[in-house]
Amino acid sequence: MTSTNKNHIPEDSWDVRDQPAAALALDMAAVCKRFGGKTALNQVSFTVPTGSLTVILGPAGAGKTTTLRMAAGFDAPDQGGIALHGVNAEGVEPKDRDIAMIFDNLALYPNKNGFENIASPLAIRGLPRKEIQERVAALAETLHIAHVLNRLPKTMSGGERQRVALGRALIRSRRLYLLDEPLSSLDAQLRIELRAELKRLQRERGYTFLMATPDFNEAMALADTVIMLREGRVVQVSTPQELYDAPVDRETALFVGSPQINLLRAAITGEGSAIETAWGTLPLPPHMRGIAAANGEFELGLRPEDLELAPDARTGLSALLVDVEPLGLKSVLTVENAPGKAAFRLRLLTGSSHARALELGQPVGITLPDAGRLLAFDVQSGRSLLL
Amino acid sequence: MSMPKLELVNLTKQYDNADVNAVDGINLTIDAGQTLALLGSSGCGKSTTLNMIVGLERPTSGDIRIDGVSVVDVPAGRRNVGLVFQDYAVFTSMTVRENLAFGLEVRKTPKAEIQRAVEKVAELLGMSDKLRVSARELGGSELQRVAIGRTLVTRPSILLLDEPLSNLETAARLAMRQELRRLQRDIGLTIIYVTHDQVEAISLADRIAVMNGGHILQTAETHEMCERPSHVFVAGFLGSPPMNLLRGTLEPAGNGHLFHAGPLRFALPHTAGGAEPLAADGARNMVLGIRPEDMALCPADQGLFAGAVALVEPRGHESVVTVDVGDAYIKVVTPMRNAPGEDETVGLAVRAESLVFFDGETGQRSAHLHS
Numbered sequence: 172m173t174s175t176n177k178n179h180i181p182e183d184s185w186d187v188r189d190q191p192a193a194a195l196a197l198d199m200a201a202v203c204k205r206f207g208g209k210t211a212l213n214q215v216s217f218t219v220p221t222g223s224l225t226v227i228l229g230p231a232g233a234g235k236t237t238t239l240r241m242a243a244g245f246d247a248p249d250q251g252g253i254a255l256h257g258v259n260a261e262g263v264e265p266k267d268r269d270i271a272m273i274f275d276n277l278a279l280y281p282n283k284n285g286f287e288n289i290a291s292p293l294a295i296r297g298l299p300r301k302e303i304q305e306r307v308a309a310l311a312e313t314l315h316i317a318h319v320l321n322r323l324p325k326t327m328s329g330g331e332r333q334r335v336a337l338g339r340a341l342i343r344s345r346r347l348y349l350l351d352e353p354l355s356s357l358d359a360q361l362r363i364e365l366r367a368e369l370k371r372l373q374r375e376r377g378y379t380f381l382m383a384t385p386d387f388n389e390a391m392a393l394a395d396t397v398i399m400l401r402e403g404r405v406v407q408v409s410t411p412q413e414l415y416d417a418p419v420d421r422e423t424a425l426f427v428g429s430p431q432i433n434l435l436r437a438a439i440t441g442e443g444s445a446i447e448t449a450w451g452t453l454p455l456p457p458h459m460r461g462i463a464a465a466n467g468e469f470e471l472g473l474r475p476e477d478l479e480l481a482p483d484a485r486t487g488l489s490a491l492l493v494d495v496e497p498l499g500l501k502s503v504l505t506v507e508n509a510p511g512k513a514a515f516r517l518r519l520l521t522g523s524s525h526a527r528a529l530e531l532g533q534p535v536g537i538t539l540p541d542a543g544r545l546l547a548f549d550v551q552s553g554r555s556l557l558l
Numbered sequence: 559m560s561m562p563k564l565e566l567v568n569l570t571k572q573y574d575n576a577d578v579n580a581v582d583g584i585n586l587t588i589d590a591g592q593t594l595a596l597l598g599s600s601g602c603g604k605s606t607t608l609n610m611i612v613g614l615e616r617p618t619s620g621d622i623r624i625d626g627v628s629v630v631d632v633p634a635g636r637r638n639v640g641l642v643f644q645d646y647a648v649f650t651s652m653t654v655r656e657n658l659a660f661g662l663e664v665r666k667t668p669k670a671e672i673q674r675a676v677e678k679v680a681e682l683l684g685m686s687d688k689l690r691v692s693a694r695e696l697g698g699s700e701l702q703r704v705a706i707g708r709t710l711v712t713r714p715s716i717l718l719l720d721e722p723l724s725n726l727e728t729a730a731r732l733a734m735r736q737e738l739r740r741l742q743r744d745i746g747l748t749i750i751y752v753t754h755d756q757v758e759a760i761s762l763a764d765r766i767a768v769m770n771g772g773h774i775l776q777t778a779e780t781h782e783m784c785e786r787p788s789h790v791f792v793a794g795f796l797g798s799p800p801m802n803l804l805r806g807t808l809e810p811a812g813n814g815h816l817f818h819a820g821p822l823r824f825a826l827p828h829t830a831g832g833a834e835p836l837a838a839d840g841a842r843n844m845v846l847g848i849r850p851e852d853m854a855l856c857p858a859d860q861g862l863f864a865g866a867v868a869l870v871e872p873r874g875h876e877s878v879v880t881v882d883v884g885d886a887y888i889k890v891v892t893p894m895r896n897a898p899g900e901d902e903t904v905g906l907a908v909r910a911e912s913l914v915f916f917d918g919e920t921g922q923r924s925a926h927l928h929s
Contacts, residue, residue, distance in 0.1 A: 230727065231727065328601045329600060330600060358599050358600055358754040359754055360599065360754070360756065360795060360800075363799065367869060367871070367880065370869060370871075371869065374869075385727065386728070388873060391871070391872050391873050391874065392873065392878070411872045412894065415872070431729065474874070476874070476875045477875075494736055494740070496736065496739070496761045497761055497781065498757060498760060499756075499760050499784045499796065500784065500797075505736070523784070524781070527781060531743075
């Protein structure tokens with residue numbers, strides 16, 4: 172961990188399958204699923220291109236695991252269809268789907284050491300011993316678990332066990348891997364490290380990954396495409412950057428980004444040339460001209476990193492500093508227009524050395540150097556007014 | 559000088575049948591009203607340390623002093639140390655009020671006093687209107703507040719929180735961090751956070767002690783530790799992403815130094831890392847540290863490093879770009895609009911004064927090349 176020096180993975184032939192690949196590993200079309208009286212999935216449609224890393228992002232209860240279980244064949248859709256590698260998967264048993272599903276908590280064989288656990292799927296298939304050893308060693312190196320290969324699970328840390336479990340799932344060639352929050356039980360630092368390894372492994376080996384996570388950072392860092400899922404519905408399918416820059420609605424904007432996006436009630440005034448908020452008036456930026464705001468009112472979204480602290484309290488919007496959250500090199504400042512009134516709070520990012528010179532309760536000025544990234548949402552529906 | 563609230567003196571814990579000490583002679587001092595985070599990966603010894611402070615485990619040697627008095631022989635319940643676990647340990651069959659009152663009822667505190675204490679704590683936690691609600695109906699962050707409140711009513715002289723936020727979802731976690739900072743300001747408690755999450759440590763604590771392998775590697779004010787890690791482990795642990803670390807050899811060359819790590823070779827000007835000239839024969843094993851924020855992308859022929867982009871990890875307004883420079887991967891943080899495509903060849907420009915060196919053997923920040 173103290174060195175970024177590379178782990179070399181010997182090139183071999185076990186990365187991609189021999190048969191020609193279909194363009195789409197998974198194609199879900201309008202899948203609906205109800206459990207009891209409750210709708211778990213409501214017309215869920217998306218595709219997973221072969222060789223891609225697709226991430227299902229959503230809060231707890233959004234339907235992420237249900238979606239993965241449908242793909243794996245553990246549950247059947249009430250309506251809609253699922254095709255795997257261009258073939259209708261209806262009625263195909265999970266074991267015949269050529270899929271590996273990796274859970275947050277995979278059980279290991281308690282009486283087998285790390286090596287035997289990882290190697291067990293290969294040993295069953297009767298591969299030569301030397302090849303098994305090479306494969307396990309290479310994978311163990313990538314997953315940083317070479318040191319636990321000779322140890323029993325009970326002597327490993329939780330993170331080590333999870334990585335051994337990952338290794339056991341990845342050691343087999345499968346045309347589609349379904350990963351259900353595979354990193355969520357790991358330490359923060361390890362999680363970040365391992366997600367980069369997972370992505371590199373996926374690229375190098377040409378794996379097809381469909382991964383579910385509630386962590387937008389993880390989704391942003393990993394995904395080729397993000398499927399934003401909420402209350403059983405797909406609300407947006409886009410690249411990570413589009414998801415951040417052009418969220419389809421307020422909920423998505425709030426979910427993606429830390430510190431959270433600021434939302435302010437706003438109205439278009441001055442015959443369509445200005446935005447008026449409780450904080451003051453801004454010129455209407457070009458990209459917001461002609462937005463269809465009902466009665467001219469809308470909700471303005473400002474990302475914390477687009478706001479800046481003015482050199483003095485008289486410049487820009489004036490506010491009082493109510494909280495400083497250090498995050499290392501940067502800090503999050505929370506300001507409000509009057510003490511105790513939570514209605515007009517803004518968060519902004521600033522350098523920590525600067526933030527340390529500030530005192531809670533002191534007046535500050537806030538400026539918006541570039542209005543080109545402002546977002547606008549419908550007050551009622553929350554839909555973006557910019558798309 | 560005022561007396562420290564808590565002192566750990568050469569505190570050591572060795573388990574039977576273990577060949578290394580779980581906690582190995584750590585020293586730590588916390589003043590009244592301070593917040594300190596004990597930060598480290600699982601297995602580093604932080605939970606064992608916490609258990610010894612609380613009294614759940616007995617040290618093999620060393621001392622624990624609260625207000626200057628050794629508490630090693632004081633049973634857990636009498637140390638006046640409050641512990642809030644990661645799992646909330648809230649009774650779901652009880653109301654919020656019953657949960658908050660529980661600790662005092664066990665101690666047979668008079669009813670009127672319990673009532674006062676419970677109401678005060680509920681107000682502090684913003685839960686005055688939830689006192690009659692059953693704990694079963696509470697969400698994660700409310701449960702966490704009840705768990706903290708249950709401990710606060712007993713007026714502990716030190717509050718220990720074990721991974722207090724790890725069970726919360728992102729939004730609730732952010733709100734809870736703000737809440738904890740406010741709480742600490744309002745009541746001036748001495749708080750120790752035990753966590754593996756650097757963001758939690760940095761955002762909540764005045765000071766951080768980084769643990770690894772049973773040792774404390776550095777204790778410093780939070781900003782000091784972020785800006786000037788004194789040990790290579792700390793440098794590789796803090797930051798997102800953490801500092802790039804390259805193990806290699808530094809030797810004097812002409813007016814400056816030559817650093818080489820495998821096929822990577824580059825000359826460093828005299829000012830690098832505030833470097834003083836090494837002795838003429840002074841080739842040394844060193845780890846070079848470069849913060850991902852201290853580099854900028856440039857044309858391939860102009861930087862200190864060049865290589866192909868192996869990975870681009872967007873995170874909103876910026877991206878973490880991993881560059882394959884031959885024998886190592888270097889990570890750089892760049893504004894989103896500058897993000898290159900994968901496989902593109904880029905150069906990395908580094909400000910010489912932002913380079914830091916750690917001794918290759920001890921891991922300590924090099925005194926020889928100290929700024």
